[in-house]
Amino acid sequence: MSGASTDPPVSAREADARVAVDVKALQAAGRLDAARERFAELVTRHQRRAARIAFHYLRDAADADEAVQDAFVKAYMHLGTFREELPFEVWFTRILINGCLDRLKARRRRERWIAPPLVDSAGNERDAGEYLPARGPSPEDQVLADERRAQLNAALAKLPERQRLVFVLSHFEGRSSREVSAMTGLNESTVRVHLFRAIRRLRALLSSGAASKAPLRGRTNRAAR
Amino acid sequence: MRLVDLVIRGGHLSEQAIVAAVMSGERPAHLDQCGLCAERAVELSRWLDDVRVAGVTVADAAFPAERLAAQQAQILRRLEQLDEPARVIAFPSHARLRRETSGHRVAAGWLGVAAAAGLVLGVVGGQWTARISGHATAVQAVQAPAPAQTPTQPAAVEPAPDRAVPIDASLLDMDLDSLTVPATAIMDNITPRATQVALVSSRSGRK
Numbered sequence: 001m002s003g004a005s006t007d008p009p010v011s012a013r014e015a016d017a018r019v020a021v022d023v024k025a026l027q028a029a030g031r032l033d034a035a036r037e038r039f040a041e042l043v044t045r046h047q048r049r050a051a052r053i054a055f056h057y058l059r060d061a062a063d064a065d066e067a068v069q070d071a072f073v074k075a076y077m078h079l080g081t082f083r084e085e086l087p088f089e090v091w092f093t094r095i096l097i098n099g100c101l102d103r104l105k106a107r108r109r110r111e112r113w114i115a116p117p118l119v120d121s122a123g124n125e126r127d128a129g130e131y132l133p134a135r136g137p138s139p140e141d142q143v144l145a146d147e148r149r150a151q152l153n154a155a156l157a158k159l160p161e162r163q164r165l166v167f168v169l170s171h172f173e174g175r176s177s178r179e180v181s182a183m184t185g186l187n188e189s190t191v192r193v194h195l196f197r198a199i200r201r202l203r204a205l206l207s208s209g210a211a212s213k214a215p216l217r218g219r220t221n222r223a224a225r
Numbered sequence: 226m227r228l229v230d231l232v233i234r235g236g237h238l239s240e241q242a243i244v245a246a247v248m249s250g251e252r253p254a255h256l257d258q259c260g261l262c263a264e265r266a267v268e269l270s271r272w273l274d275d276v277r278v279a280g281v282t283v284a285d286a287a288f289p290a291e292r293l294a295a296q297q298a299q300i301l302r303r304l305e306q307l308d309e310p311a312r313v314i315a316f317p318s319h320a321r322l323r324r325e326t327s328g329h330r331v332a333a334g335w336l337g338v339a340a341a342a343g344l345v346l347g348v349v350g351g352q353w354t355a356r357i358s359g360h361a362t363a364v365q366a367v368q369a370p371a372p373a374q375t376p377t378q379p380a381a382v383e384p385a386p387d388r389a390v391p392i393d394a395s396l397l398d399m400d401l402d403s404l405t406v407p408a409t410a411i412m413d414n415i416t417p418r419a420t421q422v423a424l425v426s427s428r429s430g431r432k
Contacts, residue, residue, distance in 0.1 A: 032308040
């Protein structure tokens with residue numbers, strides 16, 4: 001897994017830093033239209049990655065959409081506090097994750113006091129990914145792939161939040177432990193432990209197919225031996 | 226190779242070590258010597274690749290290009306709202322007042338004159354109307370014919386009209402003397418009759 005440890009190209013970091021500095025200067029000069037136009041470059045560059053992180057973290061496309069918007073607006077507002085020696089990506093992802101955390105807390109409060117949690121007839125939490133529109137025809141391979149994705153989605157949803165976040169950042173986004181640590185505010189060793197636990201649990205969930213039926217720890221320990 | 230791996234796992238790497246090796250890309254020397262652990266590492270790597278592809282596909286399906294474009298437009302709209310200070314819109318009544326005062330203006334003195342003229346006209350008109358209606362009522366009362374006399378049925382008499390003359394002729398002609406109560410007969414005899422007093426006063430008034 002070479003992608004997990006490779007850093008993004010230096011040129012991309014430099015380009016981000018350059019754009020951020022330009023936007024700051026334009027804001028200070030009062031040329032706000034030009035500042036917004038320049039900032040749109042950063043939005044274009046980081047939007048899809050941010051959407052993936054927010055979607056996997058929040059498990060809801062609409063929530064993720066709003067979280068990404070809020071994160072970019074906050075980044076634009078507080079760009080004056082951005083230090084050029086840090087990668088913009090790390091700084092922005094921290095903003096995004098904090099926003100996602102706030103949304104999760106708000107959602108929990110809402111579900112506790114207002115609306116019951118969404119569960120299906122089997123008692124499992126409903127997953128937004130299961131209701132995504134199908135693309136094109138559905139031959140056997142497509143059905144199997146969809147089934148697999150749905151299983152993965154359900155398994156990801158069963159991970160604790162931190163494990164899921166660390167897994168998504170480390171594996172889906174290819175960030176190193178140090179970068180994930182900077183993005184999340186966790187220690188590097190904690191990141192590594194969360195990552196290992198997330199992988200172990202995901203493997204157990206996906207191999208068994210029914211996560212809640214058997215104790216995972218004992219089974220995975222036996223498998224490890 | 227850690228001692229615990231050597232003792233418990235028969236010299237093979239733990240799952241955590243395999244995960245660390247795969248995720249970090251740092252290949253331990255043991256993987257070159259142990260086919261079983263190398264196979265485990267390859268299997269884990271394939272599984273992780275599958276998981277990543279599936280996860281990214283799900284997320285990208287939730288955010289197609291059109292949605293991302295709409296999202297970007299919305300972000301820029303919000304940024305524009307942030308940059309532009311809020312404009313205060315004038316209350317409609319202010320605008321109307323300004324329009325009225327900007328045109329031809331009526332002097333305050335003329336408003337007072339108009340109010341006084343209205344008051345005078347109202348008073349004069351009211352007096353004139355009262356006089357006309359009073360004259361018409363008096364003429365009507367004089368010209369009204371006396372109704373037929375029904376001394377035995379006082380209850381059938383129509384109620385006195387509410388006019389300028391307080392007592393109607395029919396009421397005056399009623400035989401109220403027959404309405405006596407024995408217990409109050411003495412008091413009744415010494416009390417002057419109201420009908421007689423009214424009749425006398427009305428006749429003197431007409432003359």
